[in-house]
Amino acid sequence: MSESASQKVFRKLASVEEAKRRLREHFVPSPVGVETIPLERCYGRVLAKDIEAPIDVPPFDRAVMDGFAVHADDTFGAEEDSPRNLKVAGRLGAGERSSIEVEKGEAVEISTGAPIPRGANAVTMVEYTQQEGASLKVYRAVVPGENIMAAGSDIMAGELILRKGSLLTPRETGVLAALGVNSVACFTKQKVGIISTENEIVEPGDASEYGKIYDINARTISDAVTECGGDPVFLGVVRDDPDAISAKIKEGLPGRDILITSGGTSAGVGDLLYRLINTLGKPGILVHGVSVRPGKPTIIAVLDGKPLFGLPGYPASALTIFEIFVSPVLREMAGLNPELDRKTIDARAAEKIHTEGGRHEYLPVNLVQDETGSYTVYPVPGGSGAITTLEEADGFIEIPESRAFLEEGECVQVKLFSSELKPADLMIIGSHCIGVDILLELIRREHPGLDCKVINVGSSGGLAAIRRGSADIAGTHLLDEETGVYNVPFLARHEIAEKAVLVRGYNRSQGLIAAKGNPKRISSLEDILREDLAFVNRNPGSGTRILLDMKLREIARSRGVQFEQLISGIKGYEIEAKSHTAVAVAVLQGKADLGLGIKAAADRYGLIFIPLVEEHYDFAIQSKRIGKEAVQVFLNMLRSEVFKTELARRAPGLSPTAETGTTIQSS
Numbered sequence: 001m002s003e004s005a006s007q008k009v010f011r012k013l014a015s016v017e018e019a020k021r022r023l024r025e026h027f028v029p030s031p032v033g034v035e036t037i038p039l040e041r042c043y044g045r046v047l048a049k050d051i052e053a054p055i056d057v058p059p060f061d062r063a064v065m066d067g068f069a070v071h072a073d074d075t076f077g078a079e080e081d082s083p084r085n086l087k088v089a090g091r092l093g094a095g096e097r098s099s100i101e102v103e104k105g106e107a108v109e110i111s112t113g114a115p116i117p118r119g120a121n122a123v124t125m126v127e128y129t130q131q132e133g134a135s136l137k138v139y140r141a142v143v144p145g146e147n148i149m150a151a152g153s154d155i156m157a158g159e160l161i162l163r164k165g166s167l168l169t170p171r172e173t174g175v176l177a178a179l180g181v182n183s184v185a186c187f188t189k190q191k192v193g194i195i196s197t198e199n200e201i202v203e204p205g206d207a208s209e210y211g212k213i214y215d216i217n218a219r220t221i222s223d224a225v226t227e228c229g230g231d232p233v234f235l236g237v238v239r240d241d242p243d244a245i246s247a248k249i250k251e252g253l254p255g256r257d258i259l260i261t262s263g264g265t266s267a268g269v270g271d272l273l274y275r276l277i278n279t280l281g282k283p284g285i286l287v288h289g290v291s292v293r294p295g296k297p298t299i300i301a302v303l304d305g306k307p308l309f310g311l312p313g314y315p316a317s318a319l320t321i322f323e324i325f326v327s328p329v330l331r332e333m334a335g336l337n338p339e340l341d342r343k344t345i346d347a348r349a350a351e352k353i354h355t356e357g358g359r360h361e362y363l364p365v366n367l368v369q370d371e372t373g374s375y376t377v378y379p380v381p382g383g384s385g386a387i388t389t390l391e392e393a394d395g396f397i398e399i400p401e402s403r404a405f406l407e408e409g410e411c412v413q414v415k416l417f418s419s420e421l422k423p424a425d426l427m428i429i430g431s432h433c434i435g436v437d438i439l440l441e442l443i444r445r446e447h448p449g450l451d452c453k454v455i456n457v458g459s460s461g462g463l464a465a466i467r468r469g470s471a472d473i474a475g476t477h478l479l480d481e482e483t484g485v486y487n488v489p490f491l492a493r494h495e496i497a498e499k500a501v502l503v504r505g506y507n508r509s510q511g512l513i514a515a516k517g518n519p520k521r522i523s524s525l526e527d528i529l530r531e532d533l534a535f536v537n538r539n540p541g542s543g544t545r546i547l548l549d550m551k552l553r554e555i556a557r558s559r560g561v562q563f564e565q566l567i568s569g570i571k572g573y574e575i576e577a578k579s580h581t582a583v584a585v586a587v588l589q590g591k592a593d594l595g596l597g598i599k600a601a602a603d604r605y606g607l608i609f610i611p612l613v614e615e616h617y618d619f620a621i622q623s624k625r626i627g628k629e630a631v632q633v634f635l636n637m638l639r640s641e642v643f644k645t646e647l648a649r650r651a652p653g654l655s656p657t658a659e660t661g662t663t664i665q666s667s
Contacts, residue, residue, distance in 0.1 A: 013291040016324060019300055022286040023325070026302040029332035032257055033188035039176055042168045045186040046229055046335040050441065051162040056581055057155035057178050060589065061116040065147040068107040068129060068136060069120035073574060075141040083130075083137040092117060107136050116148055118534070118591040121575040123147035144576045145539060152581025155179065157604055160437040164444075165335050167229075187335040189231040193252035194221055196237045197245060197273060198263035198313055216315045217262040221322060225260075228327050229334025246276050253281075253306060257333065260326065261299075263313035273310050277301045295321040337451070345395070345414040347375035350470060353406040355399050366455050367394045367414060368427055370469045377412060378429075378455055424453035426630035430462020430474035431543075433617055434600060435506055435654045438646055443637050450630060459543065463494040466620050472631055474620040477508065477543045481550050486616035488665050501626060502665035503635065505618040509599040509653035510547060511611040513587050518608045520593050525551055525612060528570050528594060535572035536583055536592035544580070547613065548596050599653025614655075618664070635661060 014022065034048040063069065070086065078084040086107040090100045094113035102108050102119035109131075110116070110123060121144045128140035155161060161179070162172055168186075176184065196215045215237055222232040233256070238248045252259050261273060278284035281303025290298045295317040299310030309326050311318040328338035345367055353363070365377040377397065395416040399406065406412065428436065432454070440452050457465070462474030480489040491497040514522045520533060528535045538545040549563075556566040567573045572592055577583045581604070583595035588605045602609035619638075625631050637643050639661030647654050 013289045013296065014287045015291050019287045019290050019298075019325065023300050023302070023307065023329075026283055026286060027305070027307050027329075029329045029338075031187040031333060031335045032190050034185050035188050036183050037186045039173060039182050039184065042173055042176070042184055042186065043170065044226075044229075045168050045184075045189075047162055047164055047166045047168065048185040048187045048335060050160055050164050051176070051179075051181070051184065053155045053157050053159045053161050053179055054181070055155075055179060056152035056157045056585065058149055058151060058153070060151050060585060061577075061582060061591075062149050062151075063110045063112055063114050063116060063123045063147060064149050065123055065125050066112050067110060067123045067125045067127075067147065068138075069102055069110045069117050069123055070107045070138070070142070071102065071104055071120065071574070072122040072142050072144045072146065074105060074107075075122070075124055075138050078138045078141045080139050083139045084141075086136045086138060088131060088134045088136050090117075107138075116591075119572075119575070121145065121148075144574060145578065150578040150582035151585035153578050156579065156581045158434070158600075160434075160441075165337070167336060187229075189229060190257040190330060190333040191255060192225045192230045192232050192330070193256040193259045194218055194225070194232055194234050195248055195252060195259065195261045196263060197261055198240060217311070217313070217318050220315060220319060221260055221262060221311070224319065224322050224327070225330060228330035229336055230258075230330050242276060245273060246280065249276070249280055249303075249308070253303065256306070258306060258326075258330070259303075259308045260311060260322075261308070262311040262318050274299055277303070277308065277310075281306070290321075295324070298325070300325065345375050345416065347377045347412055347414050349406045349408055349410045349412060350376040350378050350465070350468060352408045353379055353399075355404060355406075363399055364396050365394065365414060366453075368429070368453075368455070368465075368470045369424075375414070376468070376470050377414060378457065424451045426450065426452040426473070426634060427455075427471050428452065428473045428475065429455045429457055429465040429471035430476055430620075431459040431617070432456035433475055433477075433508070433654070434651050435508075435617065435647055436475055438650055439634070439637055439643055442640075442643055442646060443633060446637075447633055450633060452630070452634075459490075460494070463490060463496060463500075463620055466500050466622055467494055467496050469622070472622060472625050472628065473634065475505070475617060476620055477615050477617045479543055479546050479550065479615065481546060481553075484550070487618045487620070491620065491665060496620065499623055500620045501623055501663050503619045503621055503638070504657065504659040504662050504664050505616065505638070506647060506654055506656045506660055507614040508617050509609075509611050509655070510544065510596065510613050510615050511599065511602075511609050512594050513584055513597050513602045514594045514608040514610065515587055515590075516606055516608060522594050522608075522610065524610075526555060529555075529566070531571070533571065533593040534591070535570055535575070536586040536595040537573055537576050538583065538596065539576045539578050543615065544596055544598075547615065551612070600651060603652045609653075617654075623666075 037045055074086060075084050086105060089106040089108055091109040092098050092114045093111045096114060098117060100108055100117045102117050108117050122142040124138055124142045130137045161175060166172060196218050218234050222234060225232040235248060235252050238244050274288050283302055285299060285301045287300040289296055295312050297312050298321050301308040311321050331338045347367060364380040366380055368376050395414040397412045397414055443450060459476035459478045462471060462476055465471035466474050476487050478490045479486050483489060487502055491500055491502060512522060527533060552566060553563050556563045577586060580597040580601035583597040584601040584605045584607055586592040587595055587607055599609045621631060644656040647656055
């Protein structure tokens, strides 16, 4: 390359956008390979494949406190001066398996982590009891489900837990350990050669002379490469000698995916790098000089398919250019989001946040950005007993011990767990469904740059997020008990009828779940009235519980009895599970003979499923965001034959309809 040609390139400064465009015309970043890594060496690596949970966490209903497993209604009315008296029927420790069944008026002593015995639906803390032999006094009432973590309430078997491209921090590796995973497929780290040039540079530890400076860039650039998922190799300091520089670059190219040099990039006398590059590979220099401050004398080249970045010698300039040009390339090659952002975020509470009080609390939260650019926070559900609390949170807020709650709309400061936080292109808040996971997986295949975030807060919480402007889309399956209509009546009840449209999703098959082989010969919902059957219910407010009570009211009317009288004859009606998985596990373990849930949960455990109804799982969408590109991508995929085929193939009991993707209620 002649002096005049090189000077001409330098005088014509490229914009940042133009420099990036030229690079991508000759080099498109992509992962260099995939390798299986033992879990103990996974920290800082990037997942190459989605990970679905192989087991439920926890795998059974378990106590979260030391105390006594009881029927909650046996404790109702208990006071310090008027305790309830129960009979102690046995004891269960953590890790023990027992055939004990808790009858009315009985209690079983239980340790933290122990499985909940059949018949019990709550744990009363030992602090509020007094035991004398087989006699137990209970001084404080408990409600159904209190101090119990339901099977699968943290992680459901088959649930998509970590997505391809996730950076494995201690939170993610903790989730993997909880699932029993001992190795994962990760993207191979890109090997990055780093060279320092210029006569005045010496390596740290060497004797310094007048006019010499220690090499700062080698250390900072190496660490920056590591932060971006790369494997840096420092190739040494080279003097401003054409033969030495050329030899070092030739030495560094084999076995490396990228080369980075610092120093020797300006067009001044004694700077040689830009003169050499075009002799070392094709197409050679793409950019020499960028219209940016600091960092104007930047070189970008491609040598026979491998990028070379010539960074300025000044450390601040070198790191600035690294962040602008090199970091996005390295992160894409590592399988990461190309953009990196480090912040402490000012936000507002999306809802009233209750705390335990009396303690300085670090509360994990999710961050959501609305159309004004402001952030709101949602507490991550699960608490200290839930492994997924660690994986799902964007950061945490500190709440002083003097506060019992934060008001809705109150200002908070979020300290991020990760250095990266990018507002999602598509925000989905509402009821979780595996169908949404399948839909988003298909979207990522066609639109890998589209960032979708899902926060599962239930149907009502999703509609509330639509009302606040936090969500683009809310998944919902609320049944109106009076009309038997799904979802439509709730737009008005949540005050979003004028600001949201309802789009048809798909059907979910709800029915009875019974033991494999159906030994009790269960055939219809009325079988739960049989005296020889034990039933496991769902928690109040869940769509499944609403459906059950509606069906039971129909049975009560047909028999000419009151609803309360009917349910009083159902053995186990008051035993409540918090998820479809928990219902299936209760049947699988023999704690109950039947329950009500979705077909997918029954199929997961090889149980009998007797269909009752097809419920509607639909999507509420903010009217003013219906034209948003990410929302249109979502709707197009929802309507596609690809999604309908994959849904039917991969999710038993979830079925698209002729109306899937059509608007069924407009604002």
